[in-house]
Amino acid sequence: MIRTDKSIAEGDDPQYRSCVRCHSRKQWFYRNDRLLYPLKQTGNRGDVNGFVRISWDQAFTEIAAKMQDVVSRFGAKGIHSIYSSGDQTGWARNSLHRLLNLLGGYTYYYTDYSFPALEHVAPFVEGKSNFLPNGNAYQDALRSDRVVMWGFNPHEMIQATNAGWYLTQVKESGVPFTYIDTRLSKSAATLADDYINIMPCTDGALLLAMMYHLLKNHLADLDTDFIKTYMYGFFDTGNTFVAGRTANAAYAVPAGGSLSAFIMGNENDLVTAGLNTGLSIYPDTIGYNVNSTDVLHGKTVHVWGQRAKTPEWAEKITGIPAAKIRELAEMYLTKKVNTFIGGGYQRHTESEQAIWLHRAFSVVTKNFGLAGQGSGYPVSNTSQSNPSQMLSNTNSVSLTALYDNTKVTDLTYVPTGQRYNLPVFVVPDAVDRAGTGTSKWNDGQVKAIHAGFGKIIFAPAGNIMVNQSGDVNYNKSVFSDKTKCEMIVTWDHFMTPSAAMSDYILPATMQGEKPAAITSTEALLRLNKVNDIPGEVLSEYEICTGLAEKLGKKSDFLGGYAEGQEGMEARLKAGWDAGNLSTKYGMSYDEWCEKGIATLHGTYNASTYAISHKAFRANPVTSPLNSASGKFEAFCANMVEDYEARHHENIDTVTSDGAGLTTLYHGGTLYTAGTGANAGRRFVYPIPMYIPTVEGRHAVDYTDPSDELAHDDPAGVDAAGYKYTLHTWHLMYRSHSTLNNVAYLNENFKKDIHGNPSYLDPGRKYTDGVWDDNVYEPIWLNPSDAADLGLATGDRALIENARGKMYVSVIVTNRVARKLIHIGQGAWQKQNAQGVDIGGCANTVITARPSRICKGMTSANDCRVKITKA
Secondary structure, eight states: OOOOOBOOOSTTSOOBOOOTTGGGHHHHHSOTTOOOSOEEEOSSTTOGGGEEEOOHHHHHHHHHHHHHHHHHHHGGGGEEEOOOOSOTTSHHHHHHHHHHHTTTOOBOEESOSSSHHHHHHHHHHSOTTOSSOEEEEGGGGGGOSEEEEESOOHHHHTOSTTHHHHHHHHHHTTOOEEEEESBOOHHHHHHOSEEEEOOTTOHHHHHHHHHHHHHHHOGGGSOHHHHHHHEESSSSSOOOOOTTSOOOGGGOOOTTOSHHHHHHTTOOHHHHTTSOSSSOOOOSEEEOOOOTTSTTTTOEEEOOTTSOOOHHHHHHHHOOOHHHHHHHHHHHHHSOEEEEEOSGGGOSTTTHHHHHHHHHHHHHTTOSSBTTBEEEEEEOSSOOOOOOOSOOOOOOOOOGGGOOGGGOSOGGGSOSHHHHSEEGGGHHHHHHHTTTTOOTTOOHHHHTOOTTTTSEEEEESOOTTTTTSSOHHHHHHHHTOTTTOOEEEEEESSOOHHHHTOSEEEEBOOTTSSOEEEEOSSEEEEEOOOSOOOTTOBOHHHHHHHHHHHTTOHHHHHTTOOSHHHHHHHHHHHHHHHTTHHHHHTSOHHHHHHHOEEEOGGGOOGGGOOOTTHHHHHOTTTSOOSSSSSSEESSOHHHHHHHHHTTOOOBOTTTOOOTTOSEEEETTEEEETTSGGGOSOBSSOSSOOOOOOTTOOOSSOTTOTTSTTSOOOTTOTTTTTOOEEEEEEOOTTOBTTBTTTOHHHHTTTOEETTSOBOOOOTTOOGGGOSSOTTEEOEEEEOHHHHHHHTOOTTOEEEEEETTEEEEEEEEEOTTBOTTEEEEESOOOOOBOTTSOBSSOOGGGTSOOOOOSSSOOOOTTTOOEEEEEEO
């Protein structure tokens, strides 16, 4: 019997209920298309019929020989461990990395596909020690006057065990919820007292307009001394570093260079009030740091640096009425608000700006660091500890050529990872252009990458390589070229689109087929071995042991532990003991294995619900942030320097003429516009702005170029007839792309060509592809658009742009706005003979263009398409 619900106690020590995904585990185990034997590609990459069964000994021998060959030619820098998140037990990545370190290391990456901008902005704006912009614990919302869920959908994406249940209890206790999102999600339908529909990617405009309203009409109600104490660079004046931290002139805020000066534009209210010493120095437009052959070369979009960011200005951009914007701003000013943010709103080409503005807004309204008042990603009330697997390694090869330390005035506050690794989203570009000094996206670090990068790629338990990365067809073209990537090795359970691109597929154990531990919302879950291992499947630990033996490193890899599951169990037990977890959790290792769960709920109560930045709020001098100023940074010169240190030229010499600029920040010095090479606009500024996305839309009629608040069209998507914005979300039926082929789940929403429920033949083989032909992923379409297009629920439609085409099934619903098409992310791509994706993979049509600053994933909403009945 497989049990997924963990019964403990009620109240603050609740039962842990699994979601629909874990309740489908039976079919996950017992699928006929499960990979049971090692496979070797004998044809072209991507040809599932080219795979032949081989022995483990052959697989280990051939892979080890190629590893030695590449290391002899390129060193450890020739092997890349590509991003993956399909195995949460840790055995896949940790075993691989221990093995690779025995050969000298491997190249790695920084950030991830889920939260790239959040993870980039937070360390600069609120301190190097912050991995994300953190808010308070879910339970702290009980002490709020209002909860705002901003682009956050925990009921569907299943954000941590019990998250939706906690928030539902907060709602039932009488705390009202405001939802700001592009779609009426299940979370919004469950919790929202007030639902605010917003155009995708325009969150920054909303935040700027709310701050404008407070500065213009409620300045006397704002605690400006408080703002100066806790935030650097919001005003021109009062910008001191925290007492005890040495300030430096390179990070000084020039007159008119503060965030509030940008917000007020050409209005002088704050100059008159003595808070600013000049009007905004920022330009009205901004360009793109791209190659001369790029469609964006020489193009600009508005940032309205010389214009006041009024609610009326934001209404035309966001679609939210100006009166509602003012109401929302005043609610934040007068009430204790907990704002919980998700990840979707930062997955677009200008993803960094709204995150930065969120933190500034939390300081302006004092909604951080106190009970009932927080802003950011929800945190745990207490820190869980996972038993180490005792697979220690030295992480990765440091690629020092990727970062110019001389560009940064103070490296103390720059995260280490991005100084020695590539952003994960540009890895395909790096494999494509390694050693050429060029980049498809003009990325400075890719241009600096060494020859031989990615000659071998290991993909441990992930479908990122092609399916989950923007522009699947582009990625296929890169990874199919064996002169660029000489060997791809994947371990997985099924023939995913990424696995199909591999040279070797090594069948690995699932959760439930090996001992493991994972953490979830203040609990440590034990995953016992509950199922016999089918076929010739091995655990990742055993796979790496076999490779280590062929490399002559078996003894070093095992490190005194036994082989196989016996060794895995012994390592977990040793890790438990080394961490003194019996004391921490109040139970022995054997008791934990028997019970299946250990929690720390008993270590906290309502008086100790987690509050992020609590110590800083209480005393910023004794508990400063780990940022350059010791405060939150509305003006963050360190972020600009970091951009330049990653080998990005920040001076726009193509489109700028210097008009309207007085002083701006660049490379550790202040300069006057119009003097020599420093004249003109920049690609990245030290304050957050609202920058329209490359393929987005505004609420105003985007076909009217005479309206300056119509969305700019730098990529020409309007002219190409791509009138609809494709927006993705995380379905409850998949975890990213994991479980896409589990019929118990997908039969709930996939439809056949006639709009009828679809069923999956249990006798299908891995060579049969994703689903049967004529079975499609659904999209949500507004009734007005459906009428215009002649579409009805159940119809098949074709979605296309220059990047690709895919068939989908239509669901007509009022839960989405006009001109927006919503589709769940994670479906597996399968192209028919005409090159049309019948699997419904959103990344077939989504761009691989990285975001402006962090170079992150842009998949959620920055994509324009056309749709026709098919």
